Amino acid sequence: MNDVYVVDARKSPYAKLVPIPLNRIVVNDAFWRPRLIGLVEKTLPMQYDFLEKTGRIDNFRIAAGLKSGEYTGLWFNDSDVYKWVEASSYALIHKWSDDLYKAVENVVDVISRAQERDGYLNTYIQLNKLERWANLAWSHELYCAGHLFQAAVAARRALGNETLFKVALKFADLLSTVFGFEENKLKTADGHPEVEMALVELFRESGDRKYLELARFFIDVRGRGLVTQTNKNPFIRIDSVYLVDHEPIRIMNDFAGSHAVRALYLFAGGADLYLETGDEELLNALKRLWRKMLLKMYITGGLGSRYEGEAFGEDYELPNERAYSETCAAVAGVMWAWRMFLATGDAEYMNVLETILYNAALAGISIDGTKYFYVNSLADPHAKHERRPWYECACCPPNIARLLAFMPSIAYAISKNESKIWINLFIGSIAEVNLHGNRIKIEIKTNYPWEGHVEIRVYPEKSDEFSIMIRIPSWGLGTKIRVEENVIEPKPGEYAEIRRKWSWGKAIEVKIPLKPRFIKSHHWIESNYGKVAIARGPLIYCIEQVDNKEFDVRNLAVKPDEAKLEEEYRKDMLNGIVVIKGHGYELPSDSEKLYRDFDETLEKPVKKLTFTAIPYYAWNNRGATKMLVWIKTIQ
Template identity: 35%
Template sequence: MSRSLKIFGKRFVLRLFAVLFLILLLPAAGPVFADPAEVPHEYRIAPVPFTQANIPSGFWKSRIDTAREETIPFSFKKCEENGRVRNFMRAAGTLEGKFEGICCWDDSDVYKVLEGASFLLAIQEDPKLDAYMDDIIAKIAAAQETDGYLYTMRTIYQNAETKDGQVAPPGGLERWSNTGGHELYCLGHLYEAAYAHHLATGKRNLLDIALKSADFICETFGDGKSQNWPPGHQEVEMGLVKLYRLTGEKKYLDLAKHFLDLRGRTEGRTYAPYGPYSQDHKPVVEQDEAVGHAVRACYMYSGIADVAALTGDKAYKEAILRIWKNVVEKKLYVTGGVGARRRGESFGDAYELPNDAAYCETCAQIAAVYWAHRMFLDSGKAEYCDVMEKIMYNALISGISLDGKSFFYPNPLEIPNGDHKRSPWFGCSCCPSNLCRFMPSVSGYLYAVEGDTVYVNLYSNSSVTLDAKVSGQPAKVTLEQKTNYPWDGKIAVSAKTAGRYTLKFRIPAWVRGEAVADGSKLYSFVDPQLPKWTVSVNGTPVDTAKLEDGYLTITRDWKDGDAVDLDVPMTIQRVIADERIAADRGKVALQRGPIVFCVEQQDVNTKSLYSLRLDDSAKISEKWEPELLGGVMTLTGTACEYYMAPTKNDPKTMQVTQRPVSFRAIPYYAWAHREARQMAVWLNREESAVQPLTFLRSIETRGSEGTKHLDLMGDGGVPTDKTRFFPGMHWWPKLGTAEWAEYHFPETMEVEKVRIFWFDDRGFGHCRVPESWRLLYLDAEGKWQPVEGPSGFGTEYFIFNETTFKPVKTKGLRVEMQSQKGWAGGIYEWDVE
C-alpha cells in the first residue's frame, strides 16, 4: 500500500470549522470538553484545544512535523506489514487466514495511529490521509459483529472452520473469558480514536462503530448483567468518558465509574480480583500508593480524575491526590520517569529507583502526562505542570528517535555495557503507536483557561486564540509567544486582545529551587541559591515576590500589543537524591532548565563511566552545538578517573591512582543516537561511589576485527547465574572463525599465569566456549611468541580456565582462539598473574 507513505501535506493550514462547533477540545492526552449535555460537574480549569494553539517553529514544532512526515506514515505502514490491518479483514471474512501477531491487544495499535492521524487532520488539510483512514475505518466496520462486539483475535478464531493452526485468544473461545486481558482495553482506544476522528472531520463512520460497541458493553456489563468485572488493563474508562462528553449519554459515564467502583471488591463480581498488578487489590477510594503495572495504573488514575471531575466525587479526588503524592515523593525518577521494575512493568516499592534496571516504559510516561495534566485542571497548581514538563522533555521523548522511526520500550537511566538501541518496531508495539497519538497533540498542553484567567503552562513558540472573559464578557483572547525554550529562558508574550483579564505564568519548579515540584524532596539541588528571574510589562518590572500556586499573576487592562517579557535564567544545576534511593547515593545528576543530562562513553576518554567522579568544585560550562543530535546544548567539564596501577616498589601490588579526564554531557532524551556504549544520568560525586578501573581494564586492549565490548574483558565481572544473561566481550555474529585479543601493559611485567572465563551465552544467544586456543607473549623485539610449558588450554563452561607457564617478562599478551563451527566466541574475563 504505497500511498501510506505519502499521505501528508507540507504546510500547516488550520481548519477553522473543526473548532466552530467545539466549546473545548483536548489532545489525545487529556479530557475533552465538548459538552452538548452541559454536564453538572467539570474540571475547574479548561484546557485550550491544540487546534487553537499553533506552534510555528522551535523544539516541539520539529517533533510534530516528524510525527506528520515520518512516525505516523511509518506506523501505518508497519500496521499493514505486520498484519494488524489484515486482522480486521480476516475478522470480516474478506480475507482467509489466521490472526497475525503475538499480542492480544494488536487492534489497539491501529486505533492509536488513527487517533494521532485524526489530530493531524484537525490542523492540516490532507485529502489523501483522510481517504486512507476511511479505507481502514471501513475494514474496522466490516469486522464488527452484528451486536457490536469488536475484537479481531476472538472473531477470527470463532469463525475459523477448523481451529488447527489458529491463534487461540487468551481465555478460549468465549467472549470476555479472559478478564485480565485486553478486549475492553482495545475498545477504550477505539473510543478515543473515534472521538478524535469525529471532532477532526465531522464524520461519523468511526464514531458509529464506537457507539455501537459502547452500547453493547453497556448492555453487557453491570450489576445483575451477564458480566460484572473491571477491565484487566484500564483504558476504556477514559474512552467512555469521551463518548459521554460527545453525546451526553450518561450511561457511558456511569459504566466508567462502575468499572472503577468494582476494583478491589469481591461482592457482585463474576470473576475474582486480579490483585495489585492491575490495581485491583483495594477499592479505588482506599488506595494510597501507586502499585502494579505502571501503564495500567496511570491510565486508571487518569480515569479516576475524569470521573471525579464529572461526578463531583470527593472520595475519588482524595484518593487520586494521595496516590499522586506517593509517586512524586517516593517513586519518580529524576527524568520524570515512572515504573521502576521490569518484572510486571511496574511501580516498585518506595525509593526503589534503580538506574540500570529502570524500566520506565514509554507508554507509562505518556500515561503519566495524561494524569499530571488532569491534576492541574482540577487544582490550578503549577506543581502538576512541573512534573508534566519534566516527563515531556526527558523520560517521554527519550522513547522516540530524532528521526521518528525507531523507539525505546524501556527508558533506563544507566547502560553499563552499551547494548541498548532503539528498535524500528516491536512485536508488542504499544509504545510506537502511543507516540503517534501523543506528539501531534503537544500544543494542547501549552495553555488553559478559567473564566477571565489564562494560564501559560508550557513555553514554546506559539500563537493561540481562546475563549475567555474579557472585561466581564465572553470574548476571544489572542496571545503570541516567542522563545527558544528549553535552551533559553527568555520568553516574550504579546497580548493581542484589549480589555481586562488575567494572565498566569508558570514559574518552573527549577526556578523556584525545587528539583521536582512543591512538596517533593525526592531530589534537591546542591546549590540552593535561586537564579534571579524577572518579569516586565512593556519594559516596566513586575513584582515577583508573590506567587500563587507556582504562578505569577498579572491582572490589568490590556492593550493590543502589550508585551510581557519573562526571563527565567537556565543555570546548570547539580541534583542529588534522597539518601533512601540506594542507587543514587553518593552520586550527582546534571540539569539545565527542564532538561536532564546524561554522559555517553563516547564523550569521555574512559573505559568505564563508573570510574569517574565529578567533584562539586569542578567547573561546568555550557555550549550550543547546532550540528550535534539535531542541535543541542551540551555541558562540558573535567572529571577525575580512578584506576588501579602498580606501585613503583612492587609491580605486583596495585594502588588507586587518579587522572583528570574531560567529559561532555548531552540531553538525556538524545542518547543512543550514536555508537551504543555506556550511558549514565547519575555520575559519582563521592569517592565511596567510585568503582576504580581494574589494572587490566585501565590498560590498552586490542581485538580482531568485529570485537564487541573489548573493555569488559578485564573488568572483573563474571556471571554467577546460568539462568541470567551476563554481558561480555564477544565476536558474534562471526561464526566458526579464528579471532584474537590482546593486553598491552604500560611497563614490562613478569607473568606466569592467566585465567580465562569464556563467554558462553547458551540459552540466550549464539556464543560458546572455543574449540581451541593458545597464549602468546610479546618478546623484546616486539614479536608474538607462544608461551613455553603451558599447563593446558581449557575450554570448560562456566568456570575459569587456568593455565600456568614458564614466567616471561613482557609488555603484552595475546589470546588466539578458534570458535566452534557454527558458533561465535568471546571472553567474560581474562585475568593475568
C-alpha cells in the same frame, strides 16, 4: 473551522480549567515544530507500514470477510491500530497530508466492517472464535475497546469522521448491556484499564450519560479481586496487585507491584470521572495516590521502575541500569497529570508533567521520529539498549505519537469561571483563546528549553481586564517577569498572575535563569547514593560514551564543587542542543573482582578529565553507546 478539543472539559462541571482547542494553536518553535511535522511526514506513515506488514490491519480485514486467513500477532494488537488512528487524527491538524488522511479513512472503513452485528469488536476473539469476556483479566477486550473509543472521538473531532464514532457508540451500547452492578450483568472489569477515560470522553462527545455511568462502574468494581478471578489460564499467575485490583482506588494506599500503565490509566480515568461528578472522595484519593507516585518517580519523570510486571516499585525503589520507565507509562503519567491539573489548577501537576514530557516521554522517540524506546533506562553500562522502529508488543510507538500530536493542547488553558488564561508550557506558538467570548491571540516567542527568555504578546479582540497566569518552574529561582516598566520576581513552582487591562500587542517578558545544576537524591534511593545528576532548565542531562572518548563513562567521578560546569549551544549536534561540559576524574577499574577488603580498595582517581553531557532525551541517537544519568562523586 470547528474547535478540536482533546480533553473536552468545557461542560465538565468540576473542571477548574479547560484546555484550548488543538486546532487554535500553531506551534512554530525550533524544538517542537519539527517533531509535529515529523509525525505526519515520517512517524505515522512508517507506523502505518508496520501495521500493515505485521498483519494488524489484516486481522480486521479477515474479521470483515475482506480477506481470508488467521489471526496473527499478540492478542491485543487491535489497540495499536486504534492508537494510530487517534494519533493521525490529531497530527493532521498540525500538517495536512492527503495520503495520511486517506490511510486513516481506509483503516476506519476496514475497522467498521469488522464489527459484529451486535456491536462487538475484537479481532482476536472473533477470529479465534473465543468466548467473549471469559478471561477479562488477560484478554484486553475492554482495553482495546477503550482505544477504539478514543480513536473514534479523535477522528470525529479532528476529521469529522462519523463512521468510527458510530462503531464506538454501538460497541459502548453493547458494553452497557453486559457490564454493571445490576442483576444479570457482569460485575468485573478489564485486566488493563483504559476504557474508563475513553468512556468519559465518549460521554462528553455524545452527551449520553450511560457511558459516564459505565466508566464509574468500571472504576468502582475494581479493587475487589473480581477482575483477577477471571484469569482462567493455569500457566499464568496474575495477582491482583499487578492488575491494580487489590484495593478500590478510593481507599488504596499503595500500588507497589502494580503495572504502571494500568495504574496510571486507571487514575487518569478516575480524574476524568471527578471532572464530571465532583466526587471529592475520589479526588482526595487521587491526590493521595499522586503523592505516592512522586516517591516512585525517576528524576526524568519516568514511572514504573520494575521490569517484573512492568510495575511500580516500592517507594524509593529506582534502579538506573534496570529502570523500566516504559514510554507508555510516561504518556499515561502526562495524561493523569493533565487531568489533575484541569481539576485543581495546581501548578504541581504541571511541574511534574513538564519533567515527564521533556525527559521520560521525549526519550521514547528518536529525534528523527522513526525509532522508539519501550524501556527507558537511566544507565546503560553495556551499551545494550537501542531504539527500534517497531516492537512485537507495539504499544509505545503509537502512544508517544498521540502524545506528541495532542501535546500543544496542554500548553494553554483557560479558567472555567474566571478571566484567566493559563500558560502552562513555554512552547513557541500562536494560540487563539476564546475567553468567555473575547477572542484573544497569544503569541509566545522563545527558544526554550535552550534559553530562558520568553516573550509573550497578547492580542485581545477587545481590550479587557483579565489575568495571564504564567507557570514558573520549580527550579526557576531568580525568574523575572516584566510588563512595560513593572518587574516582578515570581515564586518558583507556582503560577505568576499578571492581571491588568490588556490591549492589542501588549508584551510580557519572562526571564528564567537556566544554569546547569547538580541534583542529589534522597539517600534512601539505593542506586543514587554518593551520586549527582546534572540538569538545566527542564532537561535532565546524561553522559554518553560517544561524546567522551578519552575514558569509560562507567569510571567517571566528579567533585561537584570543582566541576565548573559550562554550557555551549551546538547547532550541529542532535538537531541543536545545549551541551554541558565539566571537570571530573577517572576511577580505576583494573580488576573484575567484585568484592575486596576495604583497606585494599580506596578508590584513588587515576587522572583528571573533562566530560561532556547532553540532554537525556537526545541519548541513543547515534547508535548504541554506554550512558549514565547519575554520576559518582568523590570527596
